[in-house]
Amino acid sequence: MKICVVxxxxxxxxxxxxxxxxxxxxxxxxxxxxxxxxxxxGQGYRVTADYRALTKxxxxxxxxxxxxxxxxxxxxxxxxxxxxGALISxxxxxxxxxxxxxxxxxxxxxxxxxxxLFLIHVPHRVMFGxxxxxxxxxxxxxxxxxxxxxxxxxxxAPLVPLLVEVSxxxxxxxxxxxxxxxxxxxxxxxxxxxxxCADQGIDYDELxxxxxxxxxxxxxxxxxxxxxxxxxxxxxFLQTVxxxxxxxxxxxxxxxxxxxxxxxxxxxKQVLIRGLSYKAGVKDLKHSRGxxxxxxxxxxxxxxxxxxPLFTSDELSGAGFSxxxxxxxxxxxxxxxxxxxxxxRQKALNLK
Ligand SMILES: NC(=O)c1ccc[n+]([C@@H]2O[C@H](COP(=O)([O-])OP(=O)(O)OC[C@H]3O[C@@H](n4cnc5c(N)ncnc54)[C@H](O)[C@@H]3O)[C@@H](O)[C@H]2O)c1
Numbered sequence: 001m002k003i004c005v006v007x008x009x010x011x012x013x014x015x016x017x018x019x020x021x022x023x024x025x026x027x028x029x030x031x032x033x034x035x036x037x038x039x040x041x042g043q044g045y046r047v048t049a050d051y052r053a054l055t056k057x058x059x060x061x062x063x064x065x066x067x068x069x070x071x072x073x074x075x076x077x078x079x080x081x082x083x084x085g086a087l088i089s090x091x092x093x094x095x096x097x098x099x100x101x102x103x104x105x106x107x108x109x110x111x112x113x114x115x116x117l118f119l120i121h122v123p124h125r126v127m128f129g130x131x132x133x134x135x136x137x138x139x140x141x142x143x144x145x146x147x148x149x150x151x152x153x154x155x156x157a158p159l160v161p162l163l164v165e166v167s168x169x170x171x172x173x174x175x176x177x178x179x180x181x182x183x184x185x186x187x188x189x190x191x192x193x194x195x196x197c198a199d200q201g202i203d204y205d206e207l208x209x210x211x212x213x214x215x216x217x218x219x220x221x222x223x224x225x226x227x228x229x230x231x232x233x234x235x236x237f238l239q240t241v242x243x244x245x246x247x248x249x250x251x252x253x254x255x256x257x258x259x260x261x262x263x264x265x266x267x268x269k270q271v272l273i274r275g276l277s278y279k280a281g282v283k284d285l286k287h288s289r290g291x292x293x294x295x296x297x298x299x300x301x302x303x304x305x306x307x308x309p310l311f312t313s314d315e316l317s318g319a320g321f322s323x324x325x326x327x328x329x330x331x332x333x334x335x336x337x338x339x340x341x342x343x344x345r346q347k348a349l350n351l352k
Contacts, residue, residue, distance in 0.1 A: 004057045005029045006076050007064030008036060008047060010284075011091070011124050014134045015063055016045070022159070030054060032075075051079035059155060060088045063124065066233075070098040077105060084111070087118045087151050093176050093230065094121065095237040099169045103144055114145030120152035121169055123176035129281040138162035142172025180234035181247060187231075188250035190220040191257040198349040221346050225258045225289035228278045232287070258293060261348045265341060267301035272324060275345030276308040276316070283310040285319055290345060294321060 003023060005016040008031040016029045029047035031037050037049040048054070060080060064072040073092060082088070090102065099121050103113060111117035120143045126134045139160045143149045149165055156163050166172050197204040204222075211219040226232060239247055265271055278288035285291055294304045306321045313323035341351050 001026050001058045003027050003059040004054055006062045012063035018133045063091045066092045084116045090121045091124050094173050096173045096241045114147035118148045118151035120148050121172045135160050140164045140172045140175045142166045142169035177234040177238045180231050181238050184231045184235050185250045186220050187226050188253040191222050192253050194222045223345050224293050226254045227287050227289035229287045262296045262300055269302045270340040271297050271302045271304045272342040273306045276306050
């Protein structure tokens with residue numbers, strides 16, 4: 001088998017390395033980001049930025065960032081040299097309706113799905129910081145024909161703990177965005193209840209312990225707001241096809257939550273932000289609400305310092321932030337402590 005992983009970002013690269021161990025010598029990766037390809041090549045991986053080098057591929061595993069309307073996916077499909085008999089598995093999260101567009105695209109190239117080309121959607125649902133590999137969770141698989149599902153089953157069943165086959169590809173599309181939007185709404189609810197607790201002097205952690213003692217309930221912990229790449233993006237995806245007062249309210253609740261943090265701090269303060277990555281335990285600043293908060297607090301006239309156990313001071317200053325240990329070096333500790341506020345990521349409304 002010749003397997004190609006398309007898109008070598010967080011998901012695609014994890015998938016690529018996982019498969020390299022399972023199928024040594026059979027995996028190649030492609031990414032349009034040439035510097036990423038150069039970096040991975042330097043580490044000894046078999047990757048390319050040139051689609052023309054990818055011939056006779058049996059299985060295409062597509063994990064590019066989706067783009068608003070799936071444009072990265074279509075741009076990849078346009079460049080791929082697709083052989084008859086190949087399996088194409090879309091692993092990216094898709095705006096509902098995208099698989100029909102992929103089908104039209106491939107049929108427009110003269111392929112018949114289920115006979116000379118096999119197309120499936122097997123969305124990723126990894127939780128970084130919890131799962132070790134992208135194949136640790138049960139996966140949902142949808143397709144347009146039984147033959148496509150059969151081909152997909154042969155490939156994925158040995159790789160994942162459980163393959164949940166659905167008869168309608170719209171279900172696989174929707175399953176992924178719905179699970180993320182469900183989490184979004186749950187977090188927005190948690191933020192509102194935490195806000196109420198903060199107003200009333202009630203210990204939110206104790207409330208969570210009490211509520212979560214029932215086994216079918218989970219009141220989530222709060223953070224700086226709802227960040228990361230997936231949750232806000234998938235909320236937008238679902239809203240394009242589903243009108244929902246609840247979803248619009250959850251987005252507003254999230255904006256209000258961050259506004260409240262900024263309003264509570266006020267201006268003219270020295271603020272220490274504890275925790276900057278987009279979520280605790282994952283070293284990544286992209287799409288971080290902690291980063292947004294720092295910038296909002298600065299815009300409100302505060303001086304902001306940061307610390308995060310995942311990053312060194314040099315990494316934080318390299319990324320454009322003032323690490324906590326600079327306070328001493330600038331001789332401002334005494335002043336700072338007189339007018340300084342420290343805020344923890346999971347206790348953003350409890351100012352110290
Ligand atoms: N990160 C997560 O936790 C997570 C979880 C579940 C699902 N997903 C979904 O998986 C997909 C990938 O997410 P990610 O976090 O790996 O994104 P990412 O931004 O880390 O990586 C995407 C990669 O795709 C590459 N790319 C873009 N267009 C391309 C093209 N035409 N050809 C080849 N490569 C191309 C980019 O250069 C980049 O390296 C998205 O649809 C995302 O919603 C992500």
